[in-house]
Structure formats: C-alpha cells, structure tokens
Amino acid sequence: MGKHWKITLPDGSVREVEQGATPADVAAEIGPGLAKAALAAKVDGELRDIMRPFEGDAELALITSRDEAEALELARHDYAHVLAEAVQSLFPGTQITFGPATEDGFYYDFAPPEDRGPFTEEELPEIEEEMRRIIKADKPLRREVWERDDLIARWRKDGESFKAEWAKELPEGEEITVYWSGDPGDPDGWMDMCKGPHLASTGKLDSQAFKLTRVSGAYWRGDQSNAMLSRIYGTGWLNKKQLAEHLHRLEEAAKRDHRKLGQDMDLFHLQPEAQGSVFWHPKGYRIWRELEAYIRRRIEEAGYQEVKTPQLMDARQWQQSGHWGKYRENMFVVPDETPSTDDEGPIVSGDADMMALKPMNCPAHVLIFKQGIKSYRDLPILMAEMGCCHRNEPHGALHGLLRVRQMTQDDGHIFVSEDQLVDEVRRFCELTDRVYRDLGFESYAIKLALRPDERFGSDEDWDKSEAELREAVIEAGMATKEYGWEELPGEGAFYAPKLEWHLTDAIGRTWQVGTIQSDRVLPERLDASYVGEDGERHRPVMLHRAVIGTYERFIGILIEHNAGNLPLWLAPVQAVVATIVSDADEYAGEVLARLEAAGLRAEGDLRNEKINYKVREHSLAKVPNLLVVGKREAEQGTIALRRLGADEHQKVMSLDEAVAMLKAEATPPDLR
C-alpha cells in the first residue's frame, strides 16, 4: 500500500490521493465532465502534463479550454509535434529539429532528405491530411525521462544529427524528457525530445482548427552561418470558429496593407531603380507635409530649434564618431574624387578619400553644439532635424514604407547637464503622449530596454542610466499598467539603455516608433563640453530622441491603422464636389472656390458620368466628403453632403454651413 498525498485544489479543498496518482485521476474523481475537459495541470504553479504523476503533496489547478492562453500554448505546441510526426511519416529520411508555438500558431524546422529540396506549398495539403489522421487516431502523448548518453545514441542511430547535437549541449544534470506519440514500442509510435508539457493525447486537438500556412527557410539555431532548414508554418486554435476568426483577421490586415492602399490611393510608388527609396506622389506628399507641419508646431512649442545638416560627410568624421567602426556596413560610401571619363578604366582610383551619406544625424548635431563656447546657462539645448538619412539595409529587409533605405527622421538631440536629464526625459514622455493621441492612437506601451550582454561602459554607468530613465517615466506618472510599462532585460543598445514607445493600432498590432536614449559616449568621442558654474569644462549628456521615428514608416503605420481613411486634417483630398448634371457646373465651381478659400483641399468632378458612378469611385478612393450638387442645390445655394463611412446617405445643408463645418473638422488637433 503506497503513501497518501494531500492535493489542494484552487477552492481550498483537499483531496487525498495514492502514490502514483495523476492530475487526471483527480479530475476523474471530481466528475466525468471535468475529466473530459481537463487538458493539463498546474502543479504548484508549474504547467504539467495531466498524466504526469504527483511527486508529493501539491497544489493543483486543472487547465481547461477556458484557460485560453495556457490551452492555446499547449495546443499549438502539440500541433507542432503532430506536424513533425506527419512529415516524418510522409517523407522518411527527414530530420527533425525544433518546433515551438508562436503568437498565432506554430512552426517546425526540418532538414529534408538529401535527395530533395525544401518542402513546398503544394505538399502542405498532403501533410495536413496526415496530421488529421494522427489527431483522429487519438494517440496518447507519453512523457519519458531518458539518460543523456542513451538519447544521443538513439538519435545517432536514427540519423537525427541535429537532435543529437542538441541533446549533447543540454546542461549537465538537467532531466531530459522525450514524448511519445502512441505507446513506446508501438509500430505507429513516434518520439521527440521535448521539455513539455503536452496534452494527454493527440485527440485533444481539433482536426479542423489548424491550417498549414506557408513554407520558408530558417537557419539552424537562428544563426546565419549554420545550415538552412525548411520551415513549415501553421496557425492553430482550440476550435474551428477560432480558426475562422483568425483567417478573417488576416484578410482584414491584408486589406489595410499600405503598399496596396498606397497604390490604390495614388500616394507613392517604389521602383527598382531606387530600391528602398520612396517616390512620393502629390497626394502622399500632402500627408507628409501636413504631418511635418504638425510635428514642427509641436516641437517648437516644446522648445526645440530646428537645424539642417550635411548629407555627405568625410569618412574621418564618421571614424571619429565611431560609426565607421560599428556601422559602416550599413553606410553608403562615395569617393571624394571626380569620376574618370575614360569608359575603359575604373571610374575612380583606389586611393580616393571617402565620404559617406549620413545614416544618422547625431554627429552633425554635436558639431553644431561645438560651435562657440557653451555655458551651463545655455543648457538644455534642444536641437531638432527632419533629418534625411540613408542606410544600406539588406535587400531582404526592405518592405514598402516600413523598411526603407532613405528615411527622414523626426530626429532630435537634447544636450543636458547631469542634473537636467531626468526632467528632460520626463518632458519627452509628455510630448510623445500628446503627439500619439493627436494622431489617433488611443493606446501605447512604454518599455525600458535594459543593458545587453555585450556593451560599452561600466556597470555603474549602466546602473545610473537605467535608473534615470526609469525615474523619468515614474515622475511622468507613466510607469503604470495603463501605459504598458515594462522593462526588457538585454534589449538595450550597446552604448545605452533606451525607452521605447510601442503604438497599438486599430487591429491590435504594435509598432515601435518613439525612443529616447541617454548617451555619454558620443559627447566624449567628439569632445563636446560646456563651461559650468564652477568655470570648469563639463561633458553634456546627449539624449537621442524621435517621436514618430521616420516619416516614411509612420505614414505607412497611419495608413494601416486607419485602413486608408485618414483623419480629415491629414486626408490628401478632403472633399470632392460632384455634379449630377452639367447645368450645375457653374455652381460647382462656386462651391469649390468657397472650400478652397476656407483652406480645404477640394477637387471638382464635373465629368459626364452618372452620380452613382462618381459616388462609387470617390468612395473607393476614400475621399472623406462628397459634396453633391444638382439643379436643386444650385437654385437653393445648398449642397448634399455624403460622408465616407456614415450611416445616413446624405444630408442637405446650406453651403455656408457645410464650409464652416468642414473647416472646423479639418483643423489639425493642436490648433483646435
């Protein structure tokens, strides 16, 4: 007769179980419904298999599909295993490596057999079919503890070199577990090395709630110098309905794609001759100019002075700033020499002095700071620049407006004395808050990225820098849950910790835009100083900061956030005057002139087309206001206003009323 153990349930009740009992036994004891619904267990706070026996007295919480986050994580991990099992069963000789749950699904990385290439999208349906078979077979998932050497031998025997390598490198003394799908020894059994936990059997998954979505390459252990594996992605859910909702969300996101909307709305284009650099069309640049004018007003109000600095600077300057050493592979370098006109010869000689297009504005701002002697009375100096920078981003990284090679930052550097630092960071927190709310972002998160493993500077400096940034956010009253306050260990830049602002958009995606970093390195390298109250020279601290990041990327985010329906003050065309009959042409001209006189961006549509056609076209073009005029309106001095996305079809009002209303609505948020 074994010992009895006390199991405490979340409601405080205690049950006695015999040695060897499992959470599943407890669930069964409580009731058949729970036994069926229970997917896993939390034993003393640790997520575990429901079939793993207790090891002593314990607190137990049973996980069901109602515990959505845990249940999804478990299910996705299981889908990944089922995927691996399916692939090995269909394609013998495939090596398995690693396959975790992701944000909305799972993936698994494989090394396909040598006689074939990576898996293709055409093969996915077949693999899905095999996965369904495995799920329907309801194979038990059993945990087993192995000795390291035995496991390595087993992997070697099976030709699983990646798994063998992995097992070899697991820390000494760590318990190595494998999971069987099916019973050990079963001819249809399959095993993978895994920490777990897993569901009790494959049948706990819904064979209709997953979908393999794509294939891609991925490096073994994420390292570019390692073998390229073949990755299969899937999305996985607890039930069919969740999957359908997810697929719907993907469609919605695709409709918001700024590259598609940018083309449909005639905002900008990209072409191979200028990879990664944007051709802004009149309407797109209109958005830019409005946004830029707004940012200018906000930063001037906050005490910044705007500057403009050179695009090209001598390589020696970049060497001194440290960029040449740390950042050169991302810089566009040009020889400072008249190109040869000899078609046959090299365009430039080998010994020309080099110059580089600026990838950042900071060194130039320090150079402005260094002009003349600065006193402590001059500080803080807030210097801003709509700085156009070039960065040689890898081809594969380029993506519409979101990742470009030529970008314009809403950059700024604040030169402060040590005792001004916290206050300036706090003021920056307030500036970002104003700007994001003005631009229509209701929620954002502030995160503090802490020191990375590889870094410059002493631990004391890091302690100090991190504490200062943290203190500033606390003083601003924003180190709270409401502001998504979070600290991210290891995510800082190599020279400094940074605060990051992450916007949440209309469909829940997040975008990092703003940042502020305190930098004591660059002022040192470029020997910037000011004269203190004591008459001695002191080093200023330099705060690098951006609110919207870059205009290119931020406009891309705005387009996606608003699905193209920009707030009126940013809309490139704010109103179109459309005629019903040509007899109203003259009146339409009058209406247009009134709108323009009120500072509104309006266009006329006097084409010989039916009003249905005009309504459709301008609606698709996302014109926010359509002012329809026919004979009736011309006689009465009214307009029929049709608003994009409004419920009622139209509203007839006097021209005066309409102009006043639209003018008020089109006022930028900071001027209201």
Next chain:
RNA sequence: GCUGCUGUAGCUCAGGGGUAGAGCGCACCCUUGGUAAGGGUGAGGUCGAGAGUUCGAAUCUCUCCAGCAGCACCA
C-alpha cells in the same frame, strides 16, 4: 545576405513550343442621368533582362535583376 515562390497592357489577372487575351482604367462618340459601375467605338504589350536548346521561345534550360513570404539584420 540566405531559402522558397513570383514576374504577361497603367491596374488585377488568364493563357502557354507556331510571333498575345479578359475585366477595370484611358481616348473619342452617344447619353444630362439624384447617391457604390449607362451604352458604343478605339488606342495600349520586345510576355522582367541576357544567354542557351529548337526550324521556331512569351512558353523549356541556365544566369542575372526585381517583387513577395519567411529567416538573418534593424546602430
């Protein structure tokens, strides 16, 4: 940069070893119509670039370029 997929008219896309098709858009004509596509006629393409195979290549093969997805990168 790496892996895979894709590249045909301004746009979206079909086709496919015997020198090109649709819809939308555009131009012109008819139509003056009250809130999401009125009708007719017409113009538009070295089928991404180069090389190869072939009697013949837009189609097959190779190389390059670009786009897309993912990976890596993102000071």
